[in-house]
Amino acid sequence: MTTTSEPPKAGFHPSQLIYDTRYRSLTIQVIAFIALMLGLSWLVSNTVANLQALGKDFDFGFLGQRAGYDINQRLVEYDSTSSHARAALVGILNTLLVAVLGCALATVIGVLAGVLRLSKNWLIAKLMAVYVEGFRNIPLLLWILLIFALMTEATPQPRDFREGGDAAMILGDTVAITNRGVFIPAPFWGAGAGILLAVLLLSLVAIFFWRRYAHRTQEQTGRILPIGWGTLGLLLVPVTVAFLALSLTSGRQVQPVLATGASEGMTLADYAGSQQAINACTVPFSTESLNLRRLMRANDLRFNLVPVADGAEAIAAAEAGRCNILSLPASTIAASVPAGAVALSDTITRGNPVEFERPILGGFNFEGGLQLRNSLIALWLALSLYTGAFIAENVRGGILSVSKGQTEAAFALGIKPSRTMRLVILPQALRVIIPPMISQYLNLTKNSSLAIAVGYMDVRSTLGGITINQTGKELEGMLLLGLFYLVTSLVISGAMNVYNSSVKLKER
Amino acid sequence: MKKSVLFGALTVTGLVAGAAQAATLDEVKERGELNCGVVTGLAGFGAPDANGVWEGFDVSVCRAVAAAVLDDPTAVNFVPTTGQTRFTALASGEIDMLARNTTWTFSRDTDLKFDFVGVNYYDGQGFIVPTALGVSSAKDLDGATVCIQTGTTTELNLADFFRNNNMSYEPVPIETNAEGQQQYLAGACDAYTTDASGLAATRATFENPADHVILPEIISKEPLGPLVRHGDNEWADIVRWTLNALIAAEEYGVTSANVNELAAAPGSNPEVNRLLGTEGELGAMIGLESDWAKKAIAAGGNYGEIFEKNIGENTPIGLARGLNAQWTNGGLIYAPPFR
């Protein structure tokens, strides 16, 4: 017996690194890696050298310095004396706000448009096609600018709402659409708001169990329970009952208005006449503060609001002379009123657990209520419509990926078309839809940095814009900005991946 | 893919490194063109005319420098910059100098690593409001919505002004003057604030300028002037003394009309002779030809001529000399001696 080939020697020859396919790819990877590292280190050393040539140092100390500029939309407390880090935080929250709002609306629009584009109704299907193609094929920036221009040019100025002007508030004088934004009623929280919230949470838990019970019943017995009505009822009834009960008991309670340096039984109007200025200590967004303001407005008084966190702080502020009028929240003990303060003859009620403050026209602008700035609306709508068009295509693709036989089988079993879609098609389509959806969410979040075009103060405009410009820390600012977008994107895709694995095909 | 991006980034940093290191004067000469940062468009100060040719008060400084260095006032590549992009453009070497109503401040001169070479307009921040609003003082603006260009000193002054006067306001951030004008005219803000000169220039382009008032309060000092990167002193000297030459020319009565005649032969005033290079070696001291100042003055006239032609009282902008008169007329415009 002869062996045709000797078993290969265990020895290793360097030329194998190139000629032996087993090692070659490894060699290439190592070389590429070294080249990449060399390139990177060259980049870093070049940057360091250039910074040195410009005489600039690399440090993040500027984050602690006073920012000096104001920001119109702030979700946390901020003024021009706050630090650059705080300004960055305000920007981050604004970015996240528009990203969350945008992702939510884009999903709704996208799913609707995707499903409707497959509709048998010719007109609807074509309209959806026009929407998708229109938004997909025109740059996002143009949409943002277009919507913003429409919102500022086609809407009235606040002063047109004055008497004799040609603009009027809508929805029973609660909403004003102006070229500075849409003003809507703002919620104020009164005594019992916590209870209301607890009831709402309990309702949500109950809804969860009700739906589970309904599904299980259907699986075991085939009986179909009214899931939708049950959900709606559980959502609305307990909260409404709790609201009525609370407003009847605590909301009607009378609460004194305390004033420092007043005499017993004085009216608010008399007291105001005896003072140079009215400074009212109130807890922002509490119903007591709202009712105090309503009272002062009813008396035609000009006043400043001094925000405090709670009753104790209000008392301290009044004793320090920072305010001369206050209404203590229900939780404060009556005995601990500030020194020298007495109750006026005017009183306020504590208010319902939730009350809404309507925007009213002030000197220059609408005051009170919630202002949705045009920059936010334009950015939000444009991002949602644009991304929605892409999501619509993903949804359509997902639905088409489910074979027609499934639909026919469902129909043969006598399942209604809407149920077929919800129970047969969509669950299978979702596993095709979700992965590209992740990219769309990431795109939307990153595209929100186009905010600068309409002056929306996102993180790109605060940290990456004004802060960099005022401090000259381009490199540091841009690195932080990049880091923020990176972390946000990773968090989004992480969360979506978890959701994806919960809907993907279960292999049993 | 990853690699091509990397190499792209490498070349970009390489280019930037080159720009930051070489002497700016040699670079400009070699390029045959001056890269000058200007506004995106502000009537009278810097804007392209109907034929796309840039003109204006700040633009003239660029032209004078180009004339002094390259003997050609048209050899300028104008780079429009916004309040936010101007400093990055200068620091990165994209432009050789910035002449864009930029306020000389401590931190810009030191921390941001620039050198202001002088002041060509002494200004202050003001407010403009529609007459219909019935506001007569900036102190009445409590609660107003104010349009403000981001990345400017005026943005910081605005915050301080309202804070110090215990008033509140809603800032509407804008990028360029054109955007600010559009927002203001649409009524998206009650008031627009920036340098008073900028307000006058902006108002001049309104359809009905009389419907808008500039409020009397000037809330800050805004000395506006050209600037260059820190570190290239030779280049800074050239820009500084070109500006000074324009100012001195007005003081000594050298105009675009008589500069050629005066430069032909030494005259009776030795200062003028040194300025125009008929006496002494001033040009050589800054690495230019002896008639550098003559060329700069011939480009657009002396400081006074530039002022009158672009923003003076006979233009729609109609600014009086005021603080910007020569020191001999009680103003602050003053050139150190040419010797």
Ligand SMILES: N[C@@H](CCC(=O)N[C@@H](CS)C(=O)NCC(=O)O)C(=O)O
């Ligand atoms: N002087 C201030 C502000 C300068 C500024 O940006 N002015 C505006 C308004 S006058 C301007 O020139 N805009 C022209 C443009 O947007 O290009 C500074 O240096 O920060």
